[in-house]
Amino acid sequence: MSASTEPSTENRADNNFESVKHVILVLSGKGGVGKSTVATQIALGLQLTGKKVGLLDIDLCGPSTPTMLQLEDQDIHQCTQGWVPVFTDSSQTLAVMSIGFLLNNRDDAVVWRGPKKNAMIKQFIEDVSWGERDYLIIDTPPGTSDEHITVVENLRHRENVDGAVLVTTPQAVSVGDVRRELAFCRKTGVRVLGIIENMSGFVCPHCKECTNVFSSGGGEALAIETGVPFLGKHILCYGLLASKY
């Protein structure tokens, strides 16, 4: 086999990533604030505006993306450039990668320690043949640990990383964790594009009264306090929850 028949790992990683114009991470120190929902909605929203989008789910223990996009029965295939992502439709304008596609059974637990998770994430970053993408949205698990350190390390030297969107819910317990995520971004040099305050109120479908089930304003206050752009409040939308899940 000659050296030119297969791209080297480094070249393949560069080739796969070079074709992506903008990379955006979706982070939160806190679990259950709606990272995957926000990541999916951003990806779908960009697709609707005519962009070519990739959505990479690096939550290995709790991959939600295949379920949210109703792609659970899809498989990943190989090509010479690496792994072919799953497309949501024939237009191939939204490409998705998640460990969810590699599980034999949707209830299988991925019981991996850090090093094995790191290797998988590295593979997702280097070996997925995204093709021409305007945006790659990266959905992450909660925390500031292996997955986050690994993804930032592997993206560090790349020019096309725009930064991170941080998601929180309004209450102090969530905002506390997101403060730590901000510290993580500062320490690792990840630019913070802004904060989204999710689940900021629930509108009763019967009487339309809005109740602040998880308080309100905490995310906005954090953005003001830390000088980070506030991207907006998102209410708990009954229709979205009922349709997606």
Next chain:
Amino acid sequence: MSDKPENAPEHCPGTTSEEAGKASSCEGCPNQKICTSGALRAPDPDIEKVKERMANIKHKILVLSGKGGVGKSTFSAHLARGLSCDESRQIALLDIDICGPSIPRMVGLEGEQVHQSGSGWSPVYVEDNLAVMSVGFLLASPDDAVIWRGPKKNGLIKQFLRDVDWGEVDYLVVDTPPGTSDEHISIVQYLSCTHVDGAVVITTPQEVSLLDVRKEINFCRKVKLPIIGIVENMSGFVCPKCKTESKIFPPTTGGAEKMATDMNVPFLGKLPLDPRIGRCCDEGKSFLAELPDSPAAVAYTEIIEKIILHCG
């Protein structure tokens, strides 16, 4: 929980095997020297110390969920508070969520620090009979990020189990982060030298949560951790204006009760979504003490009684 390191060759016999370092597949492995020395087959001395500490603890309960944000820490804090209502009981609450330690705030101990004594680390007391330990107490500031990979997190968890001087305890409640990774593997491994009553698994009703929680149940089965039962949190919301109940997180696939039946695990009960619970947690107060007659507090009490019954 394999004893084959990540950098081991394909047919590694395992670091604790008699063949460790000596098998033909060991040639060229970077770990060969240490395996041949037999150091990895020796029992971990820390495990003996963990066993000694745990011998003073009658009941151990892990609070798990594959899913984040379902209310594990809220439940852990209120389970510990509920158990400590009986002043004759001594309760310990251990928070092993290293990256997102919520417990100090939830029990009104944010900013407190851990003290060393001759007998180990002293936990921080909420009440005379309720002691708490969390990485939150080790941080210089609550805003500090703990940016650690797995091995360092595992080391701290082991230190918590080995060095915290809880004294004689009736119930140890362990709050965990979401997932099935280092923290979960480690806590089960380190506690394997002792009796663990089991795990309470928390979920919310919607399929995206249940998907992760089924994985957690399978994790429990894989590591032979008994399951005390499932709790469905944020089960319904009663509008304060029109008093109609809405399922904010709709149980489109039957919710936790159906999942519990399908997976043959006990169902402990449902907890409604009461905005006052979140506010109490933010303020470090006990919801059970502040609003004891509320439907949520009544539901909590019933679930706690079932857990006490299970532990015997």
